[in-house]
Amino acid sequence: MKNKLYLMCGIRSDRRLVVDLLAILFGVGSWLGINSVYVQLPLLVGSAPEGWNLPSYLVVIIQLGNIGPILYTAALRWKSFRDSYLIMGLLLLGSCAAMVTAFIYDQTVHVFDADRSVPLFITVFALSLVGCTSSVLFMPYMGRFKDIYLITYLIGEGFSGFVPSIVALIQGVGGNGECRLVDGTDPAEPPKYESYTPPPRFGTRPYFIISSAILAVSLIAFVLLDRLGVCRGEYAAVTIGNGNNYAYNASSSREEDCKTPTEMVDDTERQEPSSLVRRNYLLLMLLISVMCLFGNGFFPSVQSYSCLPYGNVAYHLTVTLSSMANPAACFLAFFLPKNSVRSIVALSSLLVPFAAYALTTAITSPDPPLMHNVLGDIFVVACWTIMVGLVSYVRLVITTLLRCEGGQTLVWVGVASQLGSLVGSILSFTLVNFTDTFQQYYPC
Numbered sequence: 001m002k003n004k005l006y007l008m009c010g011i012r013s014d015r016r017l018v019v020d021l022l023a024i025l026f027g028v029g030s031w032l033g034i035n036s037v038y039v040q041l042p043l044l045v046g047s048a049p050e051g052w053n054l055p056s057y058l059v060v061i062i063q064l065g066n067i068g069p070i071l072y073t074a075a076l077r078w079k080s081f082r083d084s085y086l087i088m089g090l091l092l093l094g095s096c097a098a099m100v101t102a103f104i105y106d107q108t109v110h111v112f113d114a115d116r117s118v119p120l121f122i123t124v125f126a127l128s129l130v131g132c133t134s135s136v137l138f139m140p141y142m143g144r145f146k147d148i149y150l151i152t153y154l155i156g157e158g159f160s161g162f163v164p165s166i167v168a169l170i171q172g173v174g175g176n177g178e179c180r181l182v183d184g185t186d187p188a189e190p191p192k193y194e195s196y197t198p199p200p201r202f203g204t205r206p207y208f209i210i211s212s213a214i215l216a217v218s219l220i221a222f223v224l225l226d227r228l229g230v231c232r233g234e235y236a237a238v239t240i241g242n243g244n245n246y247a248y249n250a251s252s253s254r255e256e257d258c259k260t261p262t263e264m265v266d267d268t269e270r271q272e273p274s275s276l277v278r279r280n281y282l283l284l285m286l287l288i289s290v291m292c293l294f295g296n297g298f299f300p301s302v303q304s305y306s307c308l309p310y311g312n313v314a315y316h317l318t319v320t321l322s323s324m325a326n327p328a329a330c331f332l333a334f335f336l337p338k339n340s341v342r343s344i345v346a347l348s349s350l351l352v353p354f355a356a357y358a359l360t361t362a363i364t365s366p367d368p369p370l371m372h373n374v375l376g377d378i379f380v381v382a383c384w385t386i387m388v389g390l391v392s393y394v395r396l397v398i399t400t401l402l403r404c405e406g407g408q409t410l411v412w413v414g415v416a417s418q419l420g421s422l423v424g425s426i427l428s429f430t431l432v433n434f435t436d437t438f439q440q441y442y443p444c
Contacts, residue, residue, distance in 0.1 A: 015148050018231070023152045023156060024155055025156060026221050028156045028159045029219065031130075031134065031157060032094070034124070035160050035164050037127065039161075040168065041319060044204070049116060052305060052438075055300055062125075062128040062131070063418075064125055065131060087137060088222065091219035094126070096126075099208070102204070102207075105205075134157075135414030138153075140410040144235055144236065145234050145236060146235070158331075162324050164211060164323065170201065171200050171201055173312050178195070285402075292419075293420035295388065295395075296421035296425075297424020297427070297428060303319070305362040305365040305439070306362035307319075307381075309441040321381060344394060344398060351391065355387060357383045365439050
C-alpha cells in the first residue's frame with residue numbers, strides 16, 4: 001500500500017519520509033534569516049533613514065557574509081573538523097541574530113554626518129553569514145545522502161523564502177501611502193501635507209521573533225538529521241574526507257542516477273557515465289553565476305524603485321509572491337528532475353524580456369509605465385514573480401546536474417553563486433547611491 005501511494009505521487013518508494021522532512025526543515029534555515037529581512041522591506045524602507053536605498057545597502061552587507069565561505073574553504077586546507085558542528089553553530093547564530101533584530105531594527109547611529117541603520121546592518125551581516133556559508137556547507141553536506149534527498153533539501157531552501165512570505169501576507173502592509181492635509185487653517189500660510197501609510201496587522205518585532213523561532217526549529221531538525229541512525233542509514237556509498245570533501249564509491253548506484261543526457265556528453269571524451277564535457281561544465285558554472293548576479297545581487301537592490309511607485313501594496317505583493325515562486329520552482333524540478341544543457345540555455349534566454357521590463361520600471365521611476373493603473377500593478381507583480389521563479393528553477397536544475405560531479409563540485413557551485421551575487425550587489429549599490437539613474441517617488 002505504501003509503495004502504491006508513493007508511485008501515485010511520483011515519489012520513489014526507497015526513500016525515508018522522515019529524512020525528507022528533516023532535510024526540508026534543515027533547508028528552511030539556510031536563507032530564512034535573509035529572506036525574512038527582504039520580505040519585511042516594504043515596512044523597513046518607510047522608517048529607515050536610508051529610505052528606498054536601504055535594499056542596496058543590505059544587498060552589499062549580505063555579500064560581506066561571503067567572508068564565511070572564504071574562511072571555511074581556508075580552514076579545510078589547514079585542519080580537519082566536523083562540518084556538522086559548524087552548521088549547528090551557524091543555525092544558532094541565525095536564530096539569535098533574528099531575535100536581536102526584533103528589538104533593534106529601528107535603532108540608528110549617527111555616522112558620517114547622517115543617521116544610519118547600523119544595528120540593523122550588524123544583525124543582517126550575522127544572518128548573511130548563515131546564508132552565504134550554507135551555499136558551500138549546507139548543500140554539500142546533503143551530498144553524502146542518496147541523491148533523492150538533495151531536491152528535498154532544495155525544496156526546504158525554497159521554503160526559506162515561502163515561510164516568511166506567508167507570515168508577511170498575514171501581517172499585511174497596511175495600504176498604499178497617501179498625502180494628507182495636516183495644516184490648512186491659516187489662509188495666509190500655504191497648506192501643509194505629510195505622507196501617511198496605514199499600519200499593518202502586527203509590527204516588525206513579532207515578525208522577527210517568529211523568524212527566530214523557525215530558525216531554532218531548523219537547528220533541531222539538523223541535529224536529528226545528523227545524529228539519528230535512520231538518517232545515517234540513508235547515506236550513499238561515499239567515502240567522507242575532510243569537511244565536505246567526499247567521493248562516491250565505484251560500486252555506488254549513484255553512477256546510474258547521475259547519467260547525463262546524450263547531448264551533454266561528448267562521445268570522444270566520455271570516460272565516466274557522470275562526467276560532463278568541460279565546455280558544458282564551465283557553461284553551467286557561468287550561467288549559475290549570471291543567474292545569481294541578477295537574481296541575488298542586482299535586481300533586489302532596485303526592486304523598491306521598480307515597485308514602490310505603484311504603491312506599498314504592489315511592492316508587498318511582489319516581495320511575497322516572488323519569495324513563493326522559489327519553492328514553486330523547486331516543486332516543479334521535483335517532478336521534472338532531468339534537463340539538458342540546451343533546455344537550460346533556452347530557459348535562461350526566456351528571462352530576458354522579464355528582466356528588461358523590471359529594469360525599465362526601475363529606471364523610469366518615479367513615473368513608470370501604467371502608473372496609477374491597475375494593469376501596471378498586475379504587470380509589475382507578475383513580471384517579478386515569473387522572473388524570480390525562472391531564476392530559481394534554472395539554478396536548481398544546474399545544481400542537480402552538477403552534483404553528480406562530486407562533493408567539491410557543489411562547493412564550486414556555491415562559490416560561483418556567491419561571486420555572481422557579489423558583482424551584482426556592487427554594481428547596483430554604485431548605480432543606486434552614486435548616480436541619478438534611479439529616482440524616488442514622493443506621494444506629496
